[in-house]
Amino acid sequence: MRYVSTRGESPPIGFAEAVLAGLAPDGGLYVPETVPDLRAELEDWAGLDYRELAFEIMRRFCDVEPEALRALIDEACADFAIPEVVRTVPVGELHVLELFHGPTLAFKDIALQFLGRLFERLLARAGRDLNILAATSGDTGSAAIAGVRGRPGIRIFVLYPRGRISPLQERQMTTVLDANVHNLAVEGTFDDCQRMLKGLLRDTALKDRLRLGAVNSVNWARILAQIVYYVHAAFEVRRRTGRPRVRFAVPTGNFGDILAGWYAHRLGLPIARLVLATNDNDILARFFRTGRYASGPVARTLSPSMDIQAASNFERYLHARFGGDPAAVRAAMATFEREGALRVPPGPDGAVDPLFTAGTADTEATLAEIRRCVEDDGYCPDPHTAVGLAVARRRLDPDEPTIALATAHPAKFPEAVARATEAPPPRHPTLERLHGMPTRATAVPADIGAVRDYLEAHIPAEGAAAQGGCP
Numbered sequence: 001m002r003y004v005s006t007r008g009e010s011p012p013i014g015f016a017e018a019v020l021a022g023l024a025p026d027g028g029l030y031v032p033e034t035v036p037d038l039r040a041e042l043e044d045w046a047g048l049d050y051r052e053l054a055f056e057i058m059r060r061f062c063d064v065e066p067e068a069l070r071a072l073i074d075e076a077c078a079d080f081a082i083p084e085v086v087r088t089v090p091v092g093e094l095h096v097l098e099l100f101h102g103p104t105l106a107f108k109d110i111a112l113q114f115l116g117r118l119f120e121r122l123l124a125r126a127g128r129d130l131n132i133l134a135a136t137s138g139d140t141g142s143a144a145i146a147g148v149r150g151r152p153g154i155r156i157f158v159l160y161p162r163g164r165i166s167p168l169q170e171r172q173m174t175t176v177l178d179a180n181v182h183n184l185a186v187e188g189t190f191d192d193c194q195r196m197l198k199g200l201l202r203d204t205a206l207k208d209r210l211r212l213g214a215v216n217s218v219n220w221a222r223i224l225a226q227i228v229y230y231v232h233a234a235f236e237v238r239r240r241t242g243r244p245r246v247r248f249a250v251p252t253g254n255f256g257d258i259l260a261g262w263y264a265h266r267l268g269l270p271i272a273r274l275v276l277a278t279n280d281n282d283i284l285a286r287f288f289r290t291g292r293y294a295s296g297p298v299a300r301t302l303s304p305s306m307d308i309q310a311a312s313n314f315e316r317y318l319h320a321r322f323g324g325d326p327a328a329v330r331a332a333m334a335t336f337e338r339e340g341a342l343r344v345p346p347g348p349d350g351a352v353d354p355l356f357t358a359g360t361a362d363t364e365a366t367l368a369e370i371r372r373c374v375e376d377d378g379y380c381p382d383p384h385t386a387v388g389l390a391v392a393r394r395r396l397d398p399d400e401p402t403i404a405l406a407t408a409h410p411a412k413f414p415e416a417v418a419r420a421t422e423a424p425p426p427r428h429p430t431l432e433r434l435h436g437m438p439t440r441a442t443a444v445p446a447d448i449g450a451v452r453d454y455l456e457a458h459i460p461a462e463g464a465a466a467q468g469g470c471p
């Protein structure tokens with residue numbers, strides 16, 4: 001399988017190169033040159049367990065040797081708290097797909113546990129190392145750290161705003177003491193962290209010399225790993241209900257999770273609707289209602305991992321909408337850069353995209369949904385999951401069961417849950433254990449020069465790294 005850039009100004013490359021590069025040099029995102037039609041195969045896969053299904057789907061998209069791919073998948077699944085990795089549970093009229101049984105209790109573990117091991121293998125094959133930079137306001141940093149901690153050939157440097165992320169999420173990062181993990185507590189805001197990250201990655205000479213890379217959700221391997229649970233859950237709910245066509249409700253920020261569902265649909269999975277749910281940062285919901293993609297100021301909400309006003313993965317969707325025409329993508333993205341908005345003409349039936357239906361849950365609706373689930377169904381969702389549930393509930397169809405994606409364990413967001421209900425805040429042993437554990441972080445000023453100095457001091461010169469491995 002070859003991968004092309006959505007902007008068409010970088011040459012097509014193979015899977016390994018696309019994964020190691022993340023973003024294409026022309027600023028575009030890598031997409032598979034063709035998406036296979038797996039309708040016939042899918043019927044035979046209905047009885048497969050999660051690992052077998054992951055193997056069948058992923059091998060269509062990557063050139064890793066079959067036995068190595070099986071081993072990667074097995075290892076990526078090993079640190080999940082339930083043997084089946086993911087599961088769906090009936091909650092009232094809905095089916096909740098629990099994706100939060102990984103080491104950091106968020107759905108990002110599913111892709112990042114795989115990506116960390118994949119990086120290790122591809123780097124060993126290429127005889128090089130990689131220094132990952134990440135900026136985080138919460139979930140991404142801890143899941144990325146959990147994916148690469150202790151892995152040879154990889155170091156990770158995570159920038160987070162000191163005192164501005166939840167103490168729980170901070171501890172999930174700073175209690176990791178592996179030598180290849182560097183937590184940088186920035187004296188500034190999340191925007192400062194992101195600005196510095198982008199500035200460092202834009203400096204191509206520095207990027208090449210220090211072998212810098214990123215793990216954000218533009219990496220194709222993350223999308224690929226997420227396709228698997230859509231297929232797995234659709235089969236599970238079909239067995240439970242006898243209905244062949246399902247809906248998926250997905251709480252959305254960067255359009256990464258729901259994009260994997262859209263690829264599952266393109267592979268031939270009978271998905272009747274993708275229900276896109278946002279918090280007050282509703283750029284994507286507005287797009288699917290009006291065809292206009294226009295960013296606004298970022299609002300702080302109870303679901304911070306979805307407080308985003310420019311969804312980086314949206315460009316992959318645009319590329320397909322424009323029939324794979326990279327010139328049209330370049331023009332649209334240039335308009336968005338210049339004017340903060342772009343427009344996609346509706347289809348023949350007047351809808352922006354009949355597969356998608358979109359809605360928003362504000363703070364009140366999110367709290368009401370948590371309360372309702374706890375009181376009526378005895379099930380406590382986290383605030384991100386509650387956004388998806390609230391939007392899904394407005395669009396139920398008796399013929400098409402809805403599978404709502406649960407993206408984090410509620411114990412990660414005890415304050416929001418406590419605001420919604422009188423019940424004691426949810427707990428989880430993984431988080432309880434963090435109390436009293438030793439931590440390590442280095443305070444740095446919000447100054448790109450200071451961060452660069454830190455990197456220079458902690459990344460060995462190229463040859464030394466290749467021979468000695470990490471750290």
Ligand SMILES: *Cc1c(COP(=O)(O)O)cnc(C)c1O
Pocket residue numbers: 106107108139140217251252253254255256257258305306384385407408
């Ligand atoms: C990252 C995240 C999301 C949003 O996922 P996208 O792929 O950015 O749409 C939703 N919920 C939780 C808990 C997350 O960590």
